[in-house]
Amino acid sequence: MCSQARWTSAATIVALVAAIQGCAGRGPVIEPHLDAAAPRQIELEATPFFPQREYQCGPAALATVLAASGVAVTPDDLTARVYIPERRGSLQPEMIAATRGYDRLAVVLGSSLDVVLREVSAGNPVLVLQNLGVASLPLWHYAVVVGFDSSSDALILRSGEDDRKRISAHRFASSWSLARNWAVVVVRPDTIPVTATPDAFVAAAAGLEAAHRSEAALTAYRVARDRWPGDVTALLGIGNISYAAHRLPEAEDAYRAVLAVAEHNAVARNNLAQVLLDKGEPDAALSEILRARADLSDSRLAPMLATTESDIRRALATPAPERPDKRAGNK
Amino acid sequence: MSDRSCRRIGVLILSVALINMGTPAVGHAAVIGTQTYLEATQRDADLSTVTAALDRAEVRDRLVAMGVDPARIEARLNTLTDSELRDLSTQFEQLPAGGDILAVIGVVFVILIILELVGVIDIFKKT
Numbered sequence: 001m002c003s004q005a006r007w008t009s010a011a012t013i014v015a016l017v018a019a020i021q022g023c024a025g026r027g028p029v030i031e032p033h034l035d036a037a038a039p040r041q042i043e044l045e046a047t048p049f050f051p052q053r054e055y056q057c058g059p060a061a062l063a064t065v066l067a068a069s070g071v072a073v074t075p076d077d078l079t080a081r082v083y084i085p086e087r088r089g090s091l092q093p094e095m096i097a098a099t100r101g102y103d104r105l106a107v108v109l110g111s112s113l114d115v116v117l118r119e120v121s122a123g124n125p126v127l128v129l130q131n132l133g134v135a136s137l138p139l140w141h142y143a144v145v146v147g148f149d150s151s152s153d154a155l156i157l158r159s160g161e162d163d164r165k166r167i168s169a170h171r172f173a174s175s176w177s178l179a180r181n182w183a184v185v186v187v188r189p190d191t192i193p194v195t196a197t198p199d200a201f202v203a204a205a206a207g208l209e210a211a212h213r214s215e216a217a218l219t220a221y222r223v224a225r226d227r228w229p230g231d232v233t234a235l236l237g238i239g240n241i242s243y244a245a246h247r248l249p250e251a252e253d254a255y256r257a258v259l260a261v262a263e264h265n266a267v268a269r270n271n272l273a274q275v276l277l278d279k280g281e282p283d284a285a286l287s288e289i290l291r292a293r294a295d296l297s298d299s300r301l302a303p304m305l306a307t308t309e310s311d312i313r314r315a316l317a318t319p320a321p322e323r324p325d326k327r328a329g330n331k
Numbered sequence: 332m333s334d335r336s337c338r339r340i341g342v343l344i345l346s347v348a349l350i351n352m353g354t355p356a357v358g359h360a361a362v363i364g365t366q367t368y369l370e371a372t373q374r375d376a377d378l379s380t381v382t383a384a385l386d387r388a389e390v391r392d393r394l395v396a397m398g399v400d401p402a403r404i405e406a407r408l409n410t411l412t413d414s415e416l417r418d419l420s421t422q423f424e425q426l427p428a429g430g431d432i433l434a435v436i437g438v439v440f441v442i443l444i445i446l447e448l449v450g451v452i453d454i455f456k457k458t
Contacts, residue, residue, distance in 0.1 A: 055430040085398030089430025097410040142429040211410040237365040271362035
């Protein structure tokens, strides 16, 4: 009786300790995520370190990845861009948006650990969100993965006040999955991160365009087009930036390139119609916009196409001699 | 709250007025933007400029209420896309705010909390 009770409580303590230690004994975490040719141990020692002030791991971690990408920036510069005093922290959308002001791309990575390891192996420190608490009592924390060591199954982070925090891969994976495996790399606009998907990279470029960083966005769209020639969004982005800069021939080429790979793309055709109108070719513009309206499957965009069409019809109703100098400033 | 409602109505009226005034008279319609195109690939996204203006006003109000320097808010809002503004506007309270309180209250305290929770709930169950 007595010995059985003692055995039970001993087993309970062992189980509890095992649980607290993060379920030790499940086997290595890092090794299964590495290709045969991948390095087993790496550390990006040149990655800068900015110790965080109280609560401000957001600005500190963001400064780390921005500085690693060649931007001269400190956490103090970023506090006014990403810190929210009453929340005592920083939100993910603002962390991403703040990189745009420095003409950098924040590319959201896939949610598997091997993606993080591959980026670090390629020289890109990875900004991550962790939950250091538990699901019901979260302690959200930004850190930067700068290295890993397969033999000791640990990752190396710039984290908080710790310039070289070693964390077991088990603990990291657990804290990272509680933060939905959020990981971001920050790169120059002419650089495609090794694991970036076309959609993630081009979405980041579109974010730069939306933030009115046109030159940087154009650079990113062009490298995306060169890498993924059929990417519709990259081509459309090139067209839109060229149009905004009044470079009509370039815009027209880009929209036609979209239609060459996606002939029913009503957005590209609407934009092509607009370019033709601006070039003083309302007849050609009309036939394009009519086709665009026929191809349109999304009713939310219908008002925009209708506006283009009415502009074209107004131009057609205008006596011809007035047309040429109407858009003289554009080209 | 009533301040916010007034603000919303104001923005709505202004937006509608701007849209009605702006486009037909001048006829300088722009092309459809890349961001709009990307949003159109999401079925539930609202592509109207009125909604975008409301989201922006909502996020501005929340940031001010949360202690962000009003002089810096426009610069912050200008770098956000419409869909990010919508996420911030609709999920502001739910989004995780990374800020690490460990450094302030100490690791020991957290361990105490965790040990306490072990006895109460199953903390190792992942959600």
